[in-house]
Amino acid sequence: MPIEETVNALRVAFGDLPVSKFRGDTRAVVPTEKIYEALELLKEKHGFDLLIDITCVDYLNYPGAKDRFGLVYLLAGTVTNQRLTIRAFVNEPEPRVRSVASLWEGANWLEREVWDMFGIQFEGHPDLRRILMPEEFTAFPLRKDYPMQGLGERHNFPVLKRGES
């Protein structure tokens, strides 16, 4: 089944989606509140059984961008040998989207990473905790408004001196 048929099926189900192609990869933008249904459809009906990655882009101050965060879901079909990129946009103040951890077990840690780095809430996620940064960390370091050197968290530790240790 060519990828165009999959895209057409998506269009039938969710309206006229923006679709683009780049170097042989197809990308479709899905409405944020329909992301779970779209991915479920792709998994159950179109053979996209492998979730390769979930990641996110912060479009703060990006020329021409209308939304703050762009979520990216990279899908692949291991039988059909097809690839598809699904995107969805979320915005502040409370960026949230429905979790797909119930579709793919592997989404669990991927969504935790996106939460850790960008602060996107995944509704229905079984265990939404930080995965890379320490528990007590409060910022979301890959957001563009977070300074690269941090806000001093990296030096917020007790100092051990010779005599005391």
Added chain:
Amino acid sequence: MAIADLMDQVVTTRLDELVSWCRKNSLWPMPFATACCGIELMAVGASRHDIARFGSEVFRFSPRQCDLMIVAGRVVMKMLPVLQRIWQQMPEPKWCISMGACASTGGVFDTYCVVQGIDRFIPVDMYVPGCPPRPEQLIQAVVDLQEKIQREGTMFGKEFYIASRQQTKRALQEP
């Protein structure tokens, strides 16, 4: 000065020297290797460079059995409490070598999670520059440390309590 005092001093000094001589020739390193410098640290222990020639070949993975911590690699926020804990678990007397640009200053990783030099949070005796340092450089650091121990080591570790050594200067500066 009473003659008894003088005798006392003479004997103590020689004992210190003897003890330091024993200590310096069997430094047991604790390999705290967190990144690429660790590979070079392994090369130092392997046959070609062979740190056994200087009495430090007994790498122990339990801090309780070590007296020389070699921090090889960058230390991130999540690793620093571990590093401090391991440092505290090592018995006195103990020394620390900061190996490589990352451990000494953070290196090129000037980011939110990388500690910009471990000497902000634990005492360091020797800094080894390089990215990574050549094995010869690390051996030179061990030899220099041996010299330092011989020069100023005391039986009960008085040199560790000298007031001017207590300041960790850089840690007091900006974050």
